[in-house]
Amino acid sequence: MKEKGRKVKEKVEEKVERRTIAVLVDNESGVLARVIGLFSGRGYNIDSLTVAEVDPKEQLSRITITTSGTPMILEQIKAQLDRLVPIHKVSDLTEGPHVARELALIKVTGTGEQRVESLRIADIFRARVVDSALDSFVFEMTGTTEKLNAFISLMEPLGLADVSRTGVVAIARGAGSL
């Protein structure tokens, strides 16, 4: 019986996975606080969170949360979200094929060769220049979180000054909707 007991424990300590969850909610005051409060109150992680109204007629907003946890925790997160009264739908996009994108504005300062190099790399990454001064650029870039991370780390030695990121927005591939 001891043996079996240990096995159960191992099952509990499963490894941490990352998920992207889309949540359709009533666009009313306090709804974001409910979602965030749920995560902080129960000790769940929020890696990123985005929210905006997506259906003005029905007054619905869509929240995209990237989170990480063991499978048991992730199941809890979805069930806990689903039981909040103003939440219409909870969908784990990671379960199927989906597109996930993030937008970042990246400010790089410098002059001379470094400045040229940053522009060259930006070109490779298909980042757009949205602001330019004699000693700085602001690049706009969309892509996966990993792509953004890669670009930002390349900018670091070239005078990275400021980063603003939106967090992930995601949508399922194919004809189905949330």
Next chain:
Amino acid sequence: MASERLNGSQVLLKALVAQGVEVIFGYPGGAVLPIYDELFQQNSLRHILVRQEAGAVHAAEGYARSTGRVGVVLVTSGPGATNVVTGLTDALMDSIPVVCLTGQVPTHLIGNDAFQEADTTGITRPCTKHNYLVKKPGDLARIVHEAFYVAKSGRPGPVVVDLPKDILQDPCPYLPPSRAPHRSYRPRLEGDPERMEQAIDLMLAAKRPVFYCGGGVINSGPKACRLLTRLVRMTGYPCTNTVMGLGCFPASDKQFLGMLGMHGTYEANLAMYHCDVMINIGARFDDRVTGRLSEFSPNSTKIHVDIDPSSINKNVPVDVAIIGDAGRVLRDMIKLWQAKRKQPDGKALKAWWKQIDEWRARDCLSYEYSDEVIKPQYALQRLYALTKGRDVYLTTEVGQHQMWAAQFYKFEEPNRWMTSGGLGTMGYGLPAAMGVQIAHPDALVIDVAGEASILMNIQEMSTIAQYRLPVKVFILNNEYMGMVRQWQEMLYGGRYSESYVDSLPDFVKLAEAFGAVGLRATKPKDVDDVIKEMIDTDRAVIADIVVDKKENCYPMIPAGAAHCEMLLGPEDKAEKPDSEDGMVLV
């Protein structure tokens, strides 16, 4: 015919009446004066004036739990609202339907730090099932109706409606309850047929089955409890209840193993440990039930019926999860069971019951009787013996007395036992008893209390006096916060830090001061007379039962231990030092 022009307060009361509300527990204040003015001018709603807002919520909880209806609370803004936070959390943890109406400063003052302003929806967001701030008169009626629907449907819980003063005074349209389904909130009530089929197959093949049932069955209603009783009897399997579930299966039934968990019976906990199929209906694998998770019922296949999907796989992974209302699932499971040709394994079952009877023979609730000093267990045994068969409702405070009451009082029916199970709120029992007595004026309502807990809401004795409620307070007085003292003895080297309750009032005189009758028993031979006199008195009574100061509550699964590591009595000192885990767990 011009339609009658109503203000917000009138609309509110009209909506409450439409929801079938008869009683409100409340306390007035500046922001809710318009409501109180309307209450004064009507006769449909009865208002019970408590002495502190905390008492109002517990009273509403007692009312709700003993009737199956929604309890209603009305308090003012600011401190009125902050004082209800404990009660709301209590109702959330125990899934009790409560609608709490809170006053708020006028809408144009919100956010200005106005007098008696608090961010009530912000404060109560994590301790309610849902909450609302009414921002326009046009929303008021809809929100009040919705609040009742949310509070009582699905897994019940507390709902706050925050009411700015201007909304209560200004003209306001009334809307009757809507029949349209809610936009987003639709609890699932019917169980999945395939899963239920699977569950029945597992149950039929079981060799060592056990039913483990909780408050979900009681919340589903008396019919669900009858269905559960029927299913359990049809199967012939043993049944144990959680502290929240006591009464959902008759305690006198020979298939009943008593309560399980930290202070549950030996037979219940060992049956849980050794079972091969566990049928959980409306319970949530609370840590007080499971003990050490890694050793919890290690060899069983687990079936879990719960109305709340978030209860599934939260603490314990289960094999068959059925989401739905306990009553409806039980109805279907009975049909499925009857439709099967197969019979349960009679031989295995006989052996299982033989094993259970051996565990029962340990008589785990036995204690050493004394002629000299009243043992708390004895007092409760006598209380049960002398009140058995009457129309009794029992509430409790929190601590040793609560666990002894759960062990020694036998409940044959649901809605008779009101205790703070999840939150463990000291001070719950007296106001809860008040709410029960309001709902059942002729019943015998007893608050089993400790001398420390009772002082936490003792002011409600004044409410009890005002409404001439014949509530009986049965104090097991050991001059200690007994459960704290017990843990300090077992885990903290007997350093009784701040657990002795010094300067206690004379409870007999205290009763008299509140216009109640005070009684006291100091010797075992007095106990029966005091209980009889308490029952026969048609007024409120405080019975001060002076009990053994050192008695500990057994059986006990030390925190962080497994079901098979129970301590049955003081001689059973934990063999190995309590693990670090145990010290950390509460």
